[in-house]
Amino acid sequence: MSDTDQTMAVLTTQDGVPLKVSIRRALRAQKIRALLLVAPLFLFILLSFVAPIADMLFRSVENDIVPNTLPQTVVAIELWDENSGELPGEDVYAALAADLQVATKSKTHTRVGSRLNYEKPGTSSLFRKTGRRVNKFEDGNYKEQFLKADKKWGDVEYWQVIKRFSSPLTGGYFLAASDAERTADGVQLKAEDERIYLLLFGRTLMLSITITASCILLGYPIAWLLASLPLRSSNLLMILVLLPFWTSLLVRTSAWKVLLQQQGVINDTLVWLGIVGDESRLALINNQTGTIIAMTHILLPFMILPLFSVMKTISPTYMRAAKSMGATDWYAFWRVYFPQTIPGIGAGSILVFILSIGYYITPELVGGTSGIFISNRIAYHISSSLNWGLAAALGVMLLVLVMTLYWLYDRIVGIDNVKLG
Amino acid sequence: MKLRSILIAATALAVGSTSVFAEDMTIVSWGGAYSSSQNNAYHKPYMAENPGVNIINDESSAEAVAKLRAMNEAGNVTWDVVDVVAADAIRLCDEGLAEVIDPAKDLAAAPDGTSAADDFGDLLVSECFIPQIVYSTTFGYRTDKVGDTPPTDICAVFDTEKYPGKRALEKRPINNMEWALICDGVAKADVYDVLDTPEGVDRALAKLGSIKDDVIWWSSGSETPQLLADGEVVMGSTYNGRLFALIEEDKQPIGMLWDAQVFDLDGWIIPAGLSPERLAAAKKYIMFATDTQRLADQAKYISYGPARKSSAPLVGKHAELGIDMAPHMPTDPNNAKNTFLYNYEWWADNRDDLDAKFQAWLAK
Numbered sequence: 001m002s003d004t005d006q007t008m009a010v011l012t013t014q015d016g017v018p019l020k021v022s023i024r025r026a027l028r029a030q031k032i033r034a035l036l037l038v039a040p041l042f043l044f045i046l047l048s049f050v051a052p053i054a055d056m057l058f059r060s061v062e063n064d065i066v067p068n069t070l071p072q073t074v075v076a077i078e079l080w081d082e083n084s085g086e087l088p089g090e091d092v093y094a095a096l097a098a099d100l101q102v103a104t105k106s107k108t109h110t111r112v113g114s115r116l117n118y119e120k121p122g123t124s125s126l127f128r129k130t131g132r133r134v135n136k137f138e139d140g141n142y143k144e145q146f147l148k149a150d151k152k153w154g155d156v157e158y159w160q161v162i163k164r165f166s167s168p169l170t171g172g173y174f175l176a177a178s179d180a181e182r183t184a185d186g187v188q189l190k191a192e193d194e195r196i197y198l199l200l201f202g203r204t205l206m207l208s209i210t211i212t213a214s215c216i217l218l219g220y221p222i223a224w225l226l227a228s229l230p231l232r233s234s235n236l237l238m239i240l241v242l243l244p245f246w247t248s249l250l251v252r253t254s255a256w257k258v259l260l261q262q263q264g265v266i267n268d269t270l271v272w273l274g275i276v277g278d279e280s281r282l283a284l285i286n287n288q289t290g291t292i293i294a295m296t297h298i299l300l301p302f303m304i305l306p307l308f309s310v311m312k313t314i315s316p317t318y319m320r321a322a323k324s325m326g327a328t329d330w331y332a333f334w335r336v337y338f339p340q341t342i343p344g345i346g347a348g349s350i351l352v353f354i355l356s357i358g359y360y361i362t363p364e365l366v367g368g369t370s371g372i373f374i375s376n377r378i379a380y381h382i383s384s385s386l387n388w389g390l391a392a393a394l395g396v397m398l399l400v401l402v403m404t405l406y407w408l409y410d411r412i413v414g415i416d417n418v419k420l421g
Numbered sequence: 422m423k424l425r426s427i428l429i430a431a432t433a434l435a436v437g438s439t440s441v442f443a444e445d446m447t448i449v450s451w452g453g454a455y456s457s458s459q460n461n462a463y464h465k466p467y468m469a470e471n472p473g474v475n476i477i478n479d480e481s482s483a484e485a486v487a488k489l490r491a492m493n494e495a496g497n498v499t500w501d502v503v504d505v506v507a508a509d510a511i512r513l514c515d516e517g518l519a520e521v522i523d524p525a526k527d528l529a530a531a532p533d534g535t536s537a538a539d540d541f542g543d544l545l546v547s548e549c550f551i552p553q554i555v556y557s558t559t560f561g562y563r564t565d566k567v568g569d570t571p572p573t574d575i576c577a578v579f580d581t582e583k584y585p586g587k588r589a590l591e592k593r594p595i596n597n598m599e600w601a602l603i604c605d606g607v608a609k610a611d612v613y614d615v616l617d618t619p620e621g622v623d624r625a626l627a628k629l630g631s632i633k634d635d636v637i638w639w640s641s642g643s644e645t646p647q648l649l650a651d652g653e654v655v656m657g658s659t660y661n662g663r664l665f666a667l668i669e670e671d672k673q674p675i676g677m678l679w680d681a682q683v684f685d686l687d688g689w690i691i692p693a694g695l696s697p698e699r700l701a702a703a704k705k706y707i708m709f710a711t712d713t714q715r716l717a718d719q720a721k722y723i724s725y726g727p728a729r730k731s732s733a734p735l736v737g738k739h740a741e742l743g744i745d746m747a748p749h750m751p752t753d754p755n756n757a758k759n760t761f762l763y764n765y766e767w768w769a770d771n772r773d774d775l776d777a778k779f780q781a782w783l784a785k
Contacts, residue, residue: 110515121774125766128515196781203784262587263652286637364640369592369783377780383487385773386512 057399060177060392063170066162069112070099074166082160083184092159093142100127100134109134118387119172120161126152160184173393197394200374201401207291207373208356214296215303215352216345222300223307223344228316238308245301253365256294260285260366286368294366295356302355303348310344310419343419350409350418357402374398445475446702450504452480454666458722459504461740463710470709474702485509489518489692498694501703504553507546507686511769514549520691520700521548527704529712531731540713540729544686546765551711552688552728554719557751557760558596559682561649561664562656564674575681575759576604578656579628581635589645589657590629592638594779595768596658596683599761601628603681613767622775626782638783649675661751665724669742669749679756683763686728726752 011019067074072095080088103109113127133149146153164182165172172182179195180187189195222241226234244252259265262281270276284290314337322332360375367373374394381391409415448464450456456478464476481488482504492498505513513519522528524545528537538545544552562572567584577584578600590597602612602621605628615621629636637654639645645659646667656678667673689711691703709715716727717735724746727733736747747753751760 107517111517114512114515117770118773121771123770124515125770193785194778194781196777196784199781199784257647258651261648261651261653369638372784380776383484385776386486386490386516387773388490 056388056392057396058392059389060173060396061169061171062389063115063165063172064168065108065112065115066165067168069103069108070096070162070166072096073099073162077159077163077166080159080163082156082163085156087143087154087156088159090141090143093146093153096146097134097137097142100131101137104131104135114386116161116165118176118385118390119165120158122152123158123161126150126158170389173389174396176390177393177397197374197377200372200377201397204357204373204375204398205401207288207295207371208353210292211295211299211356212303212349212353214292215300216349218296219300219303219307219348220341220345223304223311226304226308227311227314241301241304244297249298249361250365252298253294253362256290256297256366257285260290260293285366286371288367288371290366290368291363291371291373294362295359298362299352299355302351306347306351306419307341307344310341310347314340343417346409346413346418350406353405354402357398444473445477446501446699446706447477447479447499448502448504448706449479449481449485449500451482454662454723456480458719459710461722462719463715466715467706467709474706486512486518489513490516492692493518493694496694498692500692501695501699502706503690503692504687505690507550507552507688507765508768508772510550510688510690511547511765513690514547515769518693519549520693520695522551522691522707527551527708529708531713531729533731535731540731542730544728546686549690550686550688551690551707552686553711553716554687554725555684555728555752556687556725557661557679557682557684558591558658559661559664559751560656560658560678560680561645561667561675562678563649563652563654564676566652566655567676571676572656572678573680575600575678577678579604579632581632584655586655587635587637587648587653588632589637589639589648589654589659591658592640592783594775595763595772597629598622598625598775598779599683599763600681601625603761604628609761612761613764616771617767622778626779630782649673661749662724665749669739669744677756679751680759681761682751682756682759683761684751685763687725688728720746720750724749726750 013019013022073092076092076095077088080092100109103112109127109131110124113124113131116127117124130146130149130153133145137145143153152158175181175187177197179190179198181190182188222237226237226241228234229237257264261267262283264285266284267276267281271278271281276282284293318336318340319332322336323329327335357373358375360373360379363372364376364379367376375398378391378394378398381387381394406415448459450459460478464478468474468476479500485503485505486509489498489500489503492500510519514521524538524541525536528541528551530536531540541552544555546552560572560575560578562577562584564571566586570583572578572584578588578590598616599612602615602625603609605624607615616625637648637657639648639657639659642660642663645654645657646663648654649657650667650671650673661677661682664675664677668675668677689707691700691707695703711729713729713731714735716729717732717737719725720727720732720736721738721740727736733750733752736750738744739746748755751757
């Protein structure tokens with residue numbers, strides 16, 4: 001009897017605490033312990049991976065250098081109608097003089113000049129030149145003095161650029177990254193001979209898909225051979241796969257140059273065999289063909305290894321069973337073996353595709369003009385032009401593109417269908 | 422802002438991690454034969470004179486601009502002296518990433534008492550920049566593939582009928598645009614006025630377009646020597662020192678086409694944001710390494726002209742080959758009959774814009 005009474009009442013432990021509370025306490029301690037164990041890695045990833053990327057991405061819209069360096073000008077220029085075709089009033093010139101006098105002390109005027117030079121070439125030298133003069137300006141009549149320092153101050157376009165980029169956040173980098181610009185008539189695509197980024201995005205995508213496809217075509221038979229050969233020979237083959245994988249990227253790329261160029265080994269052999277004429281040597285490098293060949297070779301191990309580890313787990317009895325029931329070789333392969341390798345193809349394809357979409361050294365060296373990727377332009381803006389805002393905007397677009405493709409992949413193939421072994 | 426500094430510090434640490442001890446001095450340069458010429462001409466004698474200093478060579482000049490900005494934002498500058506080309510020095514100076522130098526105070530006068538400012542003259546193109554060498558971008562050609570009439574004129578590059586075969590040009594607008602206009606009939610003095618207009622840019626691109634199918638575009642200075650040596654191109658532009666090595670050290674059948682060579686400068690900057698002690702040490706090194714004798718010494722190891730006028734008469738023989746270096750200098754009167762001086766200010770303004778146009782043109 002007493003047993004049923006107890007179950008009706010609240011369950012307590014021996015010291016009278018309700019069981020639920022006690023369990024929760026014990027679990028909480030466990031959770032905290034688990035969290036503490038994860039914390040170092042989590043913090044590390046947060047600090048060294050997520051945060052820097054977020055910071056870099058934020059640069060794609062950041063523009064506070066203009067309002068910070070030219071605070072009075074930004075306020076004064078607000079009232080000026082940029083489409084009037086007339087120069088701003090004396091008050092704006094006075095404000096700019098005051099701002100520049102402060103800025104020259106900390107040498108930030110040239111930084112604003114560089115920033116605005118991305119939007120309007122000529123601004124860089126305009127600010128540098130004016131910075132040298134501005135501290136000698138006399139009070140009053142600033143407009144005249146500015147025009148004397150540099151006649152570009154009489155050009156409305158420079159003032160329009162200052163006004164357009166006076167807010168602390170800007171969409172200008174994203175516009176530039178999609179080959180567009182803001183004009184007096186609103187947002188427009190740039191002149192045809194200046195469009196480049198959309199073309200490069202498209203090309204990056206197409207070439208990456210081609211490279212992934214050729215990796216599947218070349219990698220699949222090798223992985224199958226690796227998985228089905230006896231251990232001794234398959235180990236040797238594995239070393240042959242891994243050896244180039246361990247060789248420096250630059251060495252491999254340079255080797256391709258020697259092989260593929262018009263006076264190179266492959267062309268020489270073809271000419272010697274009489275397959276192509278001496279005058280019509282094949283152009284295998286410094287174009288898209290070069291990029292595809294070299295990158296397929298470099299990324300092949302990333303396709304072979306996941307394929308191999310998936311194939312390794314497929315028991316040979318399935319094929320034997322299929323054949324014993326009368327399937328032809330091809331039918332058994334296509335209906336029994338191949339479907340089981342799809343997770344490996346999926347994993348390999350994702351690896352190869354994502355790696356190739358961000359490649360830039362190999363395309364730069366063997367791609368000539370038609371085989372370069374969007375990452376080459378990102379690298380240029382990071383390391384050469386110092387236009388990190390535009391580089392960040394291009395990076396964001398690339399990231400969004402990759403994530404969209406990943407989402408599509410998940411919808412169509414299913415990410416659960418990916419296996420690394 | 423603070424969080425950001427920490428973040429960038431973490432990144433910069435990962436990127437350019439070179440530990441700095443009190444007596445260590447990290448000097449950044451281009452690597453290869455160039456760094457070793459600096460090592461022989463500057464670093465070794467400096468360390469012999471100052472036993473307390475240990476110079477560490479870092480070969481990161483190619484990424485110097487980006488790394489210096491990252492270090493500066495992180496407030497953790499690990500480099501003491503950096504070797505950059507003049508155009509990058511101007512950019513670094515504009516961005517406030519390089520220390521301003523006072524030639525009267527920070528640089529040694531010439532032995533005859535000429536002030537450093539006069540001795541370097543026009544080559545002091547930025548107030549942060551201490552020139553070291555004059556190099557030139559010029560053409561080399563295969564002597565065995567041009568018949569009996571080797572090219573003497575820059576416009577041979579655009580003459581595919583007389584000199585058939587591929588050419589190597591740099592994958593950027595600088596220099597190529599100027600050469601194209603000169604060969605399209607523009608006077609040297611008017612090149613930048615013409616290039617300042619959209620029509621001028623189109624004109625230069627059209628001229629380059631006439632040989633576009635015959636060009637292999639290079640992005641690293643080592644590519645043209647390789648392409649020339651393999652006979653892949655009949656002529657190609659690169660830095661004169663690379664061609665010197667190809668001709669004199671590797672004994673390849675290559676000739677120099679000095680016509681319309683474009684002079685450029687390479688030299689030192691001191692990064693902004695150093696502690697007072699490190700700044701003083703860096704300035705002491707600069708004072709030593711850019712004096713008349715030291716600049717002349719460097720020419721023993723590499724065929725780049727010293728940036729001081731007073732160094733020119735002191736240029737001697739190559740340290741290993743034993744040949745006279747003077748005739749191989751881009752500044753030698755025989756080589757400098759027709760030279761082109763690159764306009765730094767114009768390119769600082771137009772480099773990014775024109776590069777976008779140029780790349781779009783290339784991609785088509």
